[in-house]
Amino acid sequence: MKSWPELYIPKLPERFHTPALSLFDTATSSILTVAEKNKYRIYVCGITPYDATHLGHAATYLTFDLLCRYLKATGAEVLFVQNITDIDDPLLERAARDGVDWQELAQSQIELFRSDMSALHIIPPSHYVGVVEAMPLVVNAISKLHEAGATYLVDQDMYFRVKADPEYGTRSHLTDIDARKLFAERGGDPDRAGKEDPFDALVWLTSKPDQPTWQSPFGFGRPGWHIECSAIALHYLDTSQDASEYSIDFQGGGSDLIFPHHEMSAAQSRIISGKPFARHYVHAGMIGLDGEKMSKSLGNLVFVSRLIAEGTDPMAIRWALLDRHYREDFMWSNESLKKAALEIENVRVNLSKVDVAPTETVITEIIAALSSDLDSPKALSAIRNWCLATHNGEVGGNAGELSRAIDSLLGIAL
Numbered sequence: 001m002k003s004w005p006e007l008y009i010p011k012l013p014e015r016f017h018t019p020a021l022s023l024f025d026t027a028t029s030s031i032l033t034v035a036e037k038n039k040y041r042i043y044v045c046g047i048t049p050y051d052a053t054h055l056g057h058a059a060t061y062l063t064f065d066l067l068c069r070y071l072k073a074t075g076a077e078v079l080f081v082q083n084i085t086d087i088d089d090p091l092l093e094r095a096a097r098d099g100v101d102w103q104e105l106a107q108s109q110i111e112l113f114r115s116d117m118s119a120l121h122i123i124p125p126s127h128y129v130g131v132v133e134a135m136p137l138v139v140n141a142i143s144k145l146h147e148a149g150a151t152y153l154v155d156q157d158m159y160f161r162v163k164a165d166p167e168y169g170t171r172s173h174l175t176d177i178d179a180r181k182l183f184a185e186r187g188g189d190p191d192r193a194g195k196e197d198p199f200d201a202l203v204w205l206t207s208k209p210d211q212p213t214w215q216s217p218f219g220f221g222r223p224g225w226h227i228e229c230s231a232i233a234l235h236y237l238d239t240s241q242d243a244s245e246y247s248i249d250f251q252g253g254g255s256d257l258i259f260p261h262h263e264m265s266a267a268q269s270r271i272i273s274g275k276p277f278a279r280h281y282v283h284a285g286m287i288g289l290d291g292e293k294m295s296k297s298l299g300n301l302v303f304v305s306r307l308i309a310e311g312t313d314p315m316a317i318r319w320a321l322l323d324r325h326y327r328e329d330f331m332w333s334n335e336s337l338k339k340a341a342l343e344i345e346n347v348r349v350n351l352s353k354v355d356v357a358p359t360e361t362v363i364t365e366i367i368a369a370l371s372s373d374l375d376s377p378k379a380l381s382a383i384r385n386w387c388l389a390t391h392n393g394e395v396g397g398n399a400g401e402l403s404r405a406i407d408s409l410l411g412i413a414l
């Protein structure tokens with residue numbers, strides 16, 4: 001699938017040192033130091049294209065954009081892959097509800113998503129891959145699970161035995177009761193008769209009348225949800241030929257994907273590749289509105305495209321979302337957007353002055369804040385302090401250099 005246009009990212013002058021990144025890892029529930037490498041492999045779960053792009057999506061993709069920007073600033077190459085769940089029950093259900101073709105619905109939402117990501121200055125993935133176009137890879141991944149003896153049939157549907165992975169459960173740390181509740185809420189079928197284990201995950205769903213279907217060695221049908229991310233990540237971020245201990249460096253998404261999705265896709269990947277899946281599991285907090293998580297099912301969505309159409313500066317959306325730590329859940333409000341728009345304006349005014357406060361320290365502070373678990377609110381505070389110092393008449397800084405550093409590290413083009 002076509003990604004969105006590449007962005008120009010100004011290079012940070014070499015005299016600025018980028019410390020090793022420390023980052024919260026969901027699997028170990030602790031802050032880990034990211035090993036310094038020349039090349040990082042990142043997989044971030046993409047949208048199911050039927051209600052794009054709400055501010056929850058934007059916040060999650062912004063989190064991984066910050067991660068890519070920091071890693072790039074260290075001089076490393078970043079290979080970044082994102083999927084599109086362009087075939088799944090919720091998409092088919094929405095298309096049927098609205099009386100539209102499911103492929104046209106997906107296509108229109110993917111286009112909207114691309115233009116929203118561009119407007120928000122989110123770095124495009126190196127590979128942006130839809131499940132439909134990746135179907136042979138998905139089928140191949142299921143065949144590997146099957147050959148490993150990790151699948152069985154219930155009626156004609158094929159399931160993955162989650163406990164085939166000895167590390168199953170170690171990434172999400174849930175009690176069985178909590179896991180069962182989440183599994184049922186998030187597309188799983190713990191109570192289906194004939195399953196060996198309530199948590200076994202559907203990998204191939206046999207053909208249903210009037211539903212799209214694909215040929216496979218297991219009959220006509222379509223894939224379950226989690227296997228697409230194992231298949232796409234392992235193929236496009238292939239490490240089978242190198243000595244790395246893990247298949248990829250980072251698996252990312254919103255915290256609603258910790259279980260079952262990331263647990264299942266990591267377990268399946270472990271069986272397919274023989275290696276532990278990700279070195280770091282990184283999850284962004286949930287954005288909500290009016291006291292509830294912003295979600296398609298609740299319908300309490302604020303769309304990026306609507307805000308932009310109303311005249312909102314996309315950089316103000318970015319600033320408002322960066323002004324909270326990525327792991328925190330956050331209730332969106334118009335006030336946060338208004339405050340962000342004023343603050344951005346203030347930064348612009350100060351950057352355009354002939355004499356500005358010293359910039360060396362503020363750039364170092366931005367880098368230090370981001371190196372510490374991507375602490376973007378702390379980085380914005382450093383910029384606010386610099387604005388105040390400039391306003392108070394301090395001189396000696398280089399506005400152009402600060403502006404480029406803000407663009408490079410925080411993606412805010414001023």
Ligand code: 5CA
Nearest residue numbers: 045046047048056057060085253254286287294
């Ligand atoms: N296609 C699957 C992943 S393979 C999916 O979860 N699609 S989605 O459209 O529902 O979500 C896309 C991304 O946005 C996921 O990473 C999800 O965790 C994140 N996301 C969804 N809702 C929110 C929210 N309210 N706040 C923050 N992130 C969210």
Ligand code: ZN
Nearest residue numbers: 045046229261
């Ligand atoms: Zn996914």
